[in-house]
Structure formats: structure tokens, C-alpha cells
Amino acid sequence: MMQFWLATILFVILGLTPLVLATMMNRRQRRSSTRETAQ
């Protein structure tokens, strides 16, 4: 039973990682391009 919930939690973490990564990477790229434009 415990094993099942741990497996599910691991999958949810892995499954949400792309959204978190994409959002962070896009935000960083936007910030750096804004900085370049300002200079």
C-alpha cells in the first residue's frame, strides 16, 4: 500500500517537473533578453 503511494508521488513529481522547468527557463530567458534590450 505504502509502496503504491510512494510510486504515485514519484510519478507526480516527475510529471510536474517539465512545467516547472519550462516556466523557470522561459522566465530566465525573458529576463536576460529584457536586460540586453535595456543595455
Add this chain to the structure above:
Amino acid sequence: MNYGYLTVLVVYLIVVLGVGVWGLKRESYDGYTVAEHNVGLPLSVGSFFATYISSATVVGFVGYTTLNGAAIFPTYFWGFALGWITLTLAAARMRGLGLRTVPSLFQARHKSSGLRAISAAVIVVAFVFSVMTQLVAGSIVLNVVVGIPQVVALVLLAVVLTIYTVMGGLVAVIRTDFLQGGLILVAVLSAFAVVVANVGGDLFRIEADQSNLFQGSITSPVDVIAFLLIAWGGVAAQPYYLHRFFAAKDAFTARQMIGVGALLATIVYLAIMFIGMALPQLLPSDQLGDSAMIAFGLDQGGILGSLLLIGIVCAVQSTVDSALHLAGVYTTEDIIVRFRSTMTEDTKLFLARSVTAILGVVCMGGAIYFVISGGEFIVTLLNLWLGTLSSAILIPLYGSLLWRRATALGALCSSVGGFLGYFTTLMLTEYGGVQVPGHPIFYGFGISLAAMVVISLVTKPVSDPEVNRIFFGDAEEPNQVTSP
């Protein structure tokens, strides 16, 4: 014959054909191949998600979970999620290349048209088998649920998707994917809601044997690693998804397409897993396995039965149209056009459409042959070619994309070595009766990785400023300023 389901099916086919071909402007070759590199986030997400969810997901994964419980995680789900993470990390770089096809990456990076043609041939053959198996699977569902003869069902599915793919290219594929993705999501979530209504709080009552990760295809920790490799490699090297990066309008869209698409896929997988866990409480044991989802839909009937039927048809068509489109485009762009580089864009467009139509007819004919002859080996052929895709494409592709020291000979040996490593080991174990330790994927992946690293390191890299700029973001050499 069930005339209610038949009406729902015919209405769906008319609507999807209309969405595919309605309002299409005169198309360019760039539009046909990569939708002018201009697809926004909603359509990109819809297309990635719909292409991702195949009949294997809706029918096969539910069936696997009814029999093997939590083993679905190490067999498929964890590896797929690792594949999504890899795609997210590669998205911006792939989009930045501005290419039209995945195999053309090898020519852009290594100036190797041979490697480009080999990888295109591997992908096209894999897709032809993929299209045939999906069509056969879809026609079985229509035969069981609607009651129409299997060959008629197969022709209906194939003709509709071939027409809109040939007429509209990637634009039509993406548009119909968006509609199909929405319908798949509604169908799976509705089935989940009905399961919850039937079992209530018992949904979370997981039996001890369902909690065991080591059952079904997984018998040891070594199997966990083998299946993680297959699932991860199968997603990360899958041209369906990589091609969507070229179509996205910019790097931000390419990344977020995977981010949001993975979120939707996670939700659908969780719903499918819980449906599979609960169905043993609702169905007799002889209806578990691959027939479980169809038996559940038939048992419920009415709106849910119709939604599940359309969801499964959508899952089949959204995957098959992408495979057929890429097979047509890659045969044209990466193989035929290489022999006649003077072709105009209009000639290429006509050629791509003709090749797509011919492949559509060939796949339909092949699938009908398998239905009539009752051949089972088509599934074996598909598994063989999908494993080959992971072994022959994954390492050369990502090695070329991310590793500056990778050379053309290293990538070529990695691709051919990976293919031979996997193919030979699989043939020896499956048909030669030879006991080979470990899983065939270890040989394919291991040889591919070793060949890429060793041969690249012992061969001389070609330093090309253009390649370094496109692939690794090197700044161009400043022009020398001479004082007047």
C-alpha cells in the same frame, strides 16, 4: 450493429474531416512540413498531448494496470516522465535550429547526407509499422463496439485521416489533434468520474498485490532499468514530438508545449491508473486485461460508451496522422530531394503530398492484409522497430545536439552499432533460442553510447564556425576593423 454508436462515429468523422480541411489556404511546402514554424501555445499543447496519447494508452495501459497494478509505474510511466524532462531541456535548442525534419539535424551538424538518409529510413519504416498496428487496433475496437466489419472500420479510419493529412499537411494534423486531444481528455476524465461514482471511497482501497511493483513485465530491478531506458528513449527520441519543436513559433512555446502537455498527460495517466486499479471491483476477471476498457464502456453504454468510443478513435487517429505525415515528409525531404536538389518548392509540395497519399494507401493495404490473414507478427515487428528507434536514433541525436566533440563517424557508428546491438540480441533471444544475459536494450543502448564516445574521441572533429554558432551559440568572429 449498434446504430447509435455508428451515428456518433459518422458524425465524428465528418466533423474531424471538416476541421482538417475547412478554410485551408493555398499551402506552401514550409506550411505542409512545419506549419510555417508559427504554431502558438494552445495548438502546440493540444497537438503534443493528442499525439502522445495513443490507443495503447487508453486501452493498453488500463488493461495492464487491471492485471499488474502499480507495475505500470516502472514499466511505462516513470520512463515517459523522464522523457518529458529530456524534451523540455532540449526544446529551445531544437527550435533554434530552424530545421524542417529531425534527420536534417545530422546534415546540419555533421554535413553527412548518408547519416541523414539512414536515420530517415529507420524513422519511416518504424512509422509505417506504427500506422498499421494502430489502424488494426482501432478497427478491432470499432468492430466490437459498433459492430461494423473490421475491414470497413479500418478503411473508414484510414481514408479520413489520409485525406486531411494529404490536403492540409501539418496545419491540418495540428488542428485535428487539438480537437482530438480535447475529446480524449473529456472521455478519460468522464470514465474516471463514472468509476468514482461506482466504487466511491473504495477507489483508494489498494489491495496488497496491486501495490507490488514487481509483476507483469517487471521481475527484477534490472528490468526496472531496462524499461526505464526503453520508455525514456522512446519518448526523448520520438520524431513526433521533436518535429513539434520545429513547428512551434518560438523557443518559449516549444518549452512550454512540453510543460503543459506533460501536466495534461500526468492527469490522464493518473486517471487511467486509478481506472485500471478499480475495474477489478466492477468487471468479472475474464474481462480484465486489454478488453477491460471496452467492456467497461459497453457495460455503461449511453453517453459514456459513446465518449469512450470517440476517445479511442481520436487516440488512434491523432497518433496515426502524425506518423503518416512525418513518413511522407521525411521520405520526400531527407531521401528523394537529396537526389534532385534543384526541385522547386511547389514540386516538393506536390511530391510530399503524393508520397503521403501513397504511404497512406500502403499502410491501409498492409493493415487490411494483417486483418484478413489474422497475422500476429505485426506487433512483434512494431516492438522491434520501436526498440530500434531508441537504439539507433537516441544517442546519435542527443550526442550531436549537445556534445561539441561529437563527430560524423561517431554518430554514424553509434546509429548503426545501436541498431545491430539491439536487433541481433533480440533475434538471438526471441528466435535463436540463445540465452543472452540482460535485456536487448542494454546491448543496443550500450553499444550506441560507447561507439558515440569512443569513435568521436579518436576521430578528428571538423571545426565549422557556422555549426558552432547554430548548435552551441558561439558568437560570430567580429569583423576586423581596419583604420582608414
